[in-house]
Amino acid sequence: MTNHIDRVLVGYAGTAGSTKSVAEFIAARLRARGLTTDLRDLAEKPSVDGYDALVLGSGVRDAALLPSAENFMWHNADALRTRPVWLFSVGISPSLRGPLGNLLREVVPTRIAELCELIEPRDYHAFAGVVPRTGAALPARFLLWLCGGRYGDLRDWPGIEAWTTGIAEYLHGAVTA
Numbered sequence: 703m704t705n706h707i708d709r710v711l712v713g714y715a716g717t718a719g720s721t722k723s724v725a726e727f728i729a730a731r732l733r734a735r736g737l738t739t740d741l742r743d744l745a746e747k748p749s750v751d752g753y754d755a756l757v758l759g760s761g762v763r764d765a766a767l768l769p770s771a772e773n774f775m776w777h778n779a780d781a782l783r784t785r786p787v788w789l790f791s792v793g794i795s796p797s798l799r800g801p802l803g804n805l806l807r808e809v810v811p812t813r814i815a816e817l818c819e820l821i822e823p824r825d826y827h828a829f830a831g832v833v834p835r836t837g838a839a840l841p842a843r844f845l846l847w848l849c850g851g852r853y854g855d856l857r858d859w860p861g862i863e864a865w866t867t868g869i870a871e872y873l874h875g876a877v878t879a
């Protein structure tokens with residue numbers, strides 16, 4: 703017997719709000735496409751039981767996902783490997799430009815690559831986030847300049863929408879065993 707996938711968990715981990723708003727956007731788009739979608743903060747350690755598919759996202763800090771996202775994935779690794787999962791991150795690196803920035807943009811940080819090996823998502827996508835001008839120390843600002851980084855709200859809403867559309871289209875065509 704087969705059932706259509708219709709319950710999706712969108713889980714996020716963030717500190718300053720930009721990852722949460724990306725997750726809210728994704729959840730709203732999945733709902734608009736008829737999928738029953740819950741939005742949860744991964745710090746609340748939501749259960750994966752009852753969900754047919756998951757979209758997981760985290761802000762990036764020091765080349766790693768936030769601890770609540772990493773812990774959720776390590777704790778639920780077996781269950782995640784048996785379900786369709788999409789992983790996204792929100793950080794600076796996708797917005798880098800110039801010779802050094804072009805190189806760095808293509809690099810998946812080791813700890814994120816390890817999580818991809820662990821949970822085997824159908825796709826991992828790094829989205830640009832919000833880079834505030836205030837508060838950064840001079841060495842960090844110099845490093846950002848060197849890598850062709852920019853300040854501001856760099857979120858690519860059309861790109862996020864296109865990625866979500868791909869997920870919805872996959873789920874509408876997929877069935878659970």
Ligand SMILES: Cc1cc2nc3c(=O)[nH]c(=O)nc-3n(C[C@H](O)[C@H](O)[C@H](O)COP(=O)(O)O)c2cc1C
Nearest residue numbers: 716717718719720721761764765793794795831832
């Ligand atoms: C202390 C600190 C460290 C960061 N480290 C990285 C990093 O290593 N790689 C990256 O791409 N972005 C990094 N960022 C950028 C954030 O991931 C980005 O601002 C993101 O939008 C934050 O998401 P949030 O608003 O959900 O917390 C860092 C930001 C801060 C404040």
